[in-house]
Amino acid sequence: METQFKHLFTPIRIGNMVLKNRIVHEPTDVSSSHSTGEVSERDIHHHSEIAKGGVGMLIVGATAPDSKTGRPTVTGLVADGDNYIPGLARLAQSIQRYGAKAVCQLQHPGRQSAIPRHNYMSSTDRVIKLPWSAGHEIVYANAEETGKAVRAMTTEEVLEMIDIFAEAAWRVKQAGFDGVELHAAHGYLLSDFMSPYLNNRNDRFGGSFENRMRFLLAVVSQIKAKCGKDYPVLVRYSVDEWVEGGRDLAESIEVAKVLEEAGVDALDLSQCIQETPGSGFDPMQYPEGWTMYASEAIKKAVKIPVLNSHTLRNPEYCDQMIAEGKTDMIGLARQLLCDPYWPLKVQYGKVEDIRRCISCLEGCWQESMMAQKEITCAINPACGRAEYDALKKTENPQKIAVVGGGPAGMEAARRAALLGHKVTLFEKSGELGGAILGCCMAPGKEKMKWYADWIRTQIAKSNVEVKMNTAPTLKDHKKFDFVVNATGALSYVPEGVYGEVDRIKPFEKVIACPRVKCPYHPKDRKPEKVGETVVVWGDGYPAIDTATFLASIGKKVIIVTDQKEFGSATEVIHMYVTRKRFAQTDAEALDSKPYKYPVTVIENSRIREVRKGEIVVEDKAFNEQVIACDDIVTCYVRPNIAFYQEMVDAGLKVFNIGDSDRPGNLSHAVHAAGDFILNFDDKFILNANNCFIKDVPLEVQDILSK
Ligand SMILES: Cc1cc2nc3c(=O)[nH]c(=O)nc-3n(C[C@H](O)[C@H](O)[C@H](O)COP(=O)(O)O)c2cc1C
Ligand code: SF4
Known part of the structure; x- marks a missing residue:
């Protein structure tokens, strides 16, 4: 095969299976099975898309060996009965059909179970507070304050669980999977027992290194006994737990040696326990390749293949890591949710x-695992949705105007052009990107620029006609068959503030990028300067990014929010890292430059009055405090719909999407554009809610056409 990335596309052997290339889908719980745990059509579609993309091996995510005592998500896969075999067999075939080796990960979530919601099994009795864990405590009020009690398994239960794991592995083999992986990472049951930090037992399964390894080794040995010693068994474990007293690289090298000795066929290296979530589900702040130290060291200690993962995105880098012998295989989890065709595009x-x-975790972790919904991706609305495959080129191209070059407008324009429509995109400023452009200014959010660059490139390569610095008129729009309004949101000052209200600055102007050397910079944009002490008023990403930017350039930042908890509507692990940085520390494995001043957060409060050099803040109980400050920035946003309303009043066929419909995050904007495309019908049927409907019954079409 002719490819510039030859190391990625070199075969490798794991036990008795040969992978045609080194790109591996890391296990991802896509929460898409039936509520019983049986494989669904969505599971099949999702995994076969990834297999089609050309991975060498696809490890299906957390599959429960004993759903009665632990299921990581409410719609996660289950393998605790023979009735699951037919579905698992279809899943394995849907992967193998495209040349990938199919491996199934067995995971008992232990203390982090979503089901059942009581009697959580662990190595040790304790109360835990893990709002971001796959156990979804975040959806239960006050979980963080109260925590949840978990209990130590009895020795008999541990012995029984060894057989339960082996039986599940046998079913996986019976279903035709090429191998099985044990999930012994991230603080789940096997990992919990292995951890010197979590495991406080004093029986043969706790205490010394040998005792902590005993449960996992017994499971490996029992699987080999039941499935045959040639049946490939992989183990995923966390190299660093990033807590004092937790496992570190030195012990992990010993773990690797012991696992090799026990007949494990490959090591899949990960990071974290759920007490240190930043390193396990690395949000945007984590740089590419931050885990390479782990496989580099472990490879020196063992001969079996080693797989590394976490924030690997760029093929040049991945190819080079294999070439330099730092890892044998490249593991991709979120990257393949975002673009299952990564291997094909690389090839x-x-x-x-x-x-x-972009490691935002908004679609996959927050909106799926946390909210207990099926998997999605913020910037790939087609993730997990077979409806997108059914989209075909139109035979009746329409002239579509898209107003607004933010993420919603660009995604709608790009996809409409792909369908064969004639699209003109109007952007009133000199730069495409809209609300995501400000993210470049918040240290740790640089990956947002990856998305901005990608979508701008796709627009440039498409047939979309782009009219920059153009605010279209009603007359312009009358030349089109249809208008998509994506004019975004604008900041505003909430009512009920007295005094020098004009001094309150809009956040868009404060975090406007001044780097005129950037090829995309509109040149005429001038950011607003602010003084030493700045009050950031509002919540959500506008306030988080504004505060992060200002703190990073040495300002003293005070956030005022009317919410009970600042940032509670945003992704939890991102907030975990953000809060650490606000407190002048950093999350595990990171070493950003501490801010000059800690960021202060005042919750349950609002600004009442703006005076010269100070503001009056009032809390929910009407107590007032005066805060000295040089500037105030509002981060409240509302839809920018003046022109949309004009178009509606003029009787134009117009559809409103993204922030101009309802302010939200990037995921909301991109998915709104996707929904528009899925529903768009060239016969223009708009229902009473101004929504497209397509595929209406023939008799309704007939009635409407007369
Ligand atoms: C939504 C989601 C589900 C995940 N499910 C699993 C899982 O079932 N088993 C597992 O070992 N890791 C799981 N992980 C961790 C990933 O495999 C991976 O280690 C992590 O996302 C970092 O790597 P990446 O940057 O390639 O995504 C999950 C991560 C996410 C975001
Ligand atoms: S939602 Fe964000 S983190 Fe998750 S796969 Fe998509 S881009 Fe990556």
Whole structure:
């Protein structure tokens, strides 16, 4: 095969299976099975898309060996009965059909179970507070304050669980999977027992290194006994737990040696226990390759293949890591949710067309695992949705105007052009990007620029006609068959503030990027300067990013929010890192430059009055405090719909999407554009809610056409 990335596309052997290339889908719980745990059509579609993309091996995510005592998500896969075999067999075939080896990960979530919601099994009795864990405590009020009690398994239960794991592995083999992986990472049951930090037992399964390894080794040995010693068994474990008293690299090297000795066929290296979530589900702040130290060291201690992962996105880097012998295989989890065709694009050298995962965790972790919904991706609305495959080129191209070059407008324009419509995109400023452009200014959010670059490149390569610095008129729009309004949101000052209200600055102007050397910079944009002490008023990403930017340039920042908890509507692990930085520390494995001043957060409060050099803040109980400050920035936003209303009043066929419909995050904007495309019908049927409907019954079509 002719490819510039030859190391990625070199075969490798794991036990008795040969992978055709080194790109591996890391296990991801896509929460898409039936509520019983049986494989669904969505599971099949999702995994076969990834297999089609050309991975060498696909490890299906957390599959419960004993759903009665622990299931990581309410719609996670289950393998605790023979009735699951037919579905698992279809899943394995849907992967193998495209040349990938199919491996199934067995995971008992232990203390982090979503089901059942009581009697959580662990190595040790304790109360835990893990709002971001896959156990979804965040959806239960006050979980963080109260925590949840978990209990130590009895020795008999541990012995029984060894057989339960082996039986599940046997079913996986029976279903036709090429191998099985044990999930012994991230603080779940096997990992909990291995951890010197979590395991306080004093029986043969706790205490010394040998005792902590006993449960996992017994499971490996029992699987080999039941499935045959040639049946490939992989183990995923966390190299660093990033807590004092937790496992570190030195012990992990010993773990690797012991696992090799026990007949494990490959090591899949990960990071974290749920007490240290930043390193396990690395949000945007984590740089590419931060875990390479782990496989580099462990490879020196063992001969079996080693797989590394976490924030690997760029093929040049991945290829180089294999070439330098730092890892044998490249593991991708979120990247393949975001773009299942990563391997294919790499193979054919279409690198700039890869939609790189921006590690936002908004679609996959927050909106799926946390909210207990099926998997999605913030910037790939097609993730897990077969409806997108059914989209076909139109035979009746329409002239579509898209107003607004933010993420919603660009995604709608790009996809409409792909369908064959004639699209004109109007952007009133000199730069495409809209609300995501400010993110470049918040240290740790640089990956947002990956998305901005990708979508701007796709627009440039498409047939979309782009009219920059153009605010269209009603007359312009009358030339189109249809208008998509994506004019975004604008900041505003909430009512009920007295005094020098004009001094309150809009956040868009404060975090406007001043780097005129950037090829995209509109040149005429001038950011607003602020003084030494700045009050950031509001919540959500506008306030988080504004505060992060100002703190990073040495300002004293005070956030005022009317919410009970600042940032509670945003992604939890991102907030975990953000809060650490606000407190002048950092999350595990990171070493950003501490801010000059800690960021102060005043919750349950609002600004009442603006005076010269100070403001009056009032809390929910009407207590007032005066805060000295040089500037105030509002981060409240509302839809920018003046022109949309004009178009509606003029009787134009117009559809409103993204922030101009309802302010939200990037995921909301991109998915709104996707929904528009899925529903768009060239016969223009708009229902009473101004929504498209398509595929209406023939008799209704007939009635409407007369
Ligand atoms: C939504 C989601 C589900 C995950 N499910 C699993 C899982 O079932 N088993 C597992 O070992 N790791 C799981 N992980 C961790 C990933 O495999 C991976 O280690 C992590 O996302 C970092 O790597 P990445 O940057 O390639 O995504 C999950 C991560 C996410 C975001
Ligand atoms: S939602 Fe964000 S983190 Fe998750 S796969 Fe998509 S881009 Fe990556």
